[in-house]
Amino acid sequence: MNRLxxxxxxxxxxxDDGSRSVEESxxxxxxxARQGASGIAATPHFYAQRxxxxxxxxxxxxxxxxxxxxxxxxxxxIRLGAEVQYFEGIQRLEGLEQFCLEGxxxxxxxxxxxxxxxxxxxxxxxxxxxxxxxxxxxxxxxxWQYWNEKALEQFREHGVLxxxxxxxxxxxxxxxxxxLREGKIHLLGTDSHNMDNRKPDMKxxxxxxxxxxxxxxxxxxxxxxxxxLNEMEIYMDCL
Ligand SMILES: [Fe+2]
Numbered sequence: 001m002n003r004l005x006x007x008x009x010x011x012x013x014x015x016d017d018g019s020r021s022v023e024e025s026x027x028x029x030x031x032x033a034r035q036g037a038s039g040i041a042a043t044p045h046f047y048a049q050r051x052x053x054x055x056x057x058x059x060x061x062x063x064x065x066x067x068x069x070x071x072x073x074x075x076x077x078i079r080l081g082a083e084v085q086y087f088e089g090i091q092r093l094e095g096l097e098q099f100c101l102e103g104x105x106x107x108x109x110x111x112x113x114x115x116x117x118x119x120x121x122x123x124x125x126x127x128x129x130x131x132x133x134x135x136x137x138x139x140x141x142x143x144w145q146y147w148n149e150k151a152l153e154q155f156r157e158h159g160v161l162x163x164x165x166x167x168x169x170x171x172x173x174x175x176x177x178x179x180l181r182e183g184k185i186h187l188l189g190t191d192s193h194n195m196d197n198r199k200p201d202m203k204x205x206x207x208x209x210x211x212x213x214x215x216x217x218x219x220x221x222x223x224x225x226x227x228x229l230n231e232m233e234i235y236m237d238c239l
Pocket of ligand 1: 008010083
């Protein structure tokens with residue numbers, strides 16, 4: 001069975017609007033393993049207006065310690081990261097690299113739900129130009145109504161990556177597959193928050209990609225994951 005890494009989850013307990021307890025986190029983890037996840041990025045929200053980086057990292061560590069103490073040895077790999085909400089001046093924040101997914105240069109950024117201004121686009125490109133950062137735009141399907149091809153083209157030219165939600169492959173399979181084929185989706189995430197209304201849905205997404213000769217698409221995703229997760233030398237060639 002082909003497995004995919006989940007680049008976007010709110011699996012850490014009690015830190016944001018995601019999992020509400022260690023028990024729920026463990027249930028989510030088991031469900032993701034059952035559904036075909038090869039590993040998980042724990043990406044709690046970071047809002048610069050509400051919290052300092054120091055406070056965020058302290059809270060994240062506390063939540064992680066709680067969960068870690070209850071994990072089995074054969075548990076899925078969990079890497080710590082963050083979902084950083086775009087804010088004015090993001091490109092100037094010192095230590096932004098610390099928000100990258102553990103062991104990688106991937107910085108998951110959530111964009112505003114409005115038409116992106118030139119200033120926002122330049123800020124993201126500036127962040128992406130930092131030596132140790134590759135911006136990964138979170139759940140790109142949420143911004144369709146605000147997209148403009150020019151902005152996307154600029155992002156692509158600068159090597160900004162796009163994460164789509166697995167739900168897109170469940171709800172709008174044709175569109176999702178088209179974007180994947182066109183190289184406009186690079187990595188996937190469930191963005192799962194809990195075990196009721198926002199639970200993991202990776203299995204259906206995997207099946208939908210795999211349908212009708214989708215094997216190559218799946219293998220492409222797995223290959224790209226290996227490159228970003230292992231910081232392989234062929235980085236840019238492969239993306
Ligand atoms: Fe999220």
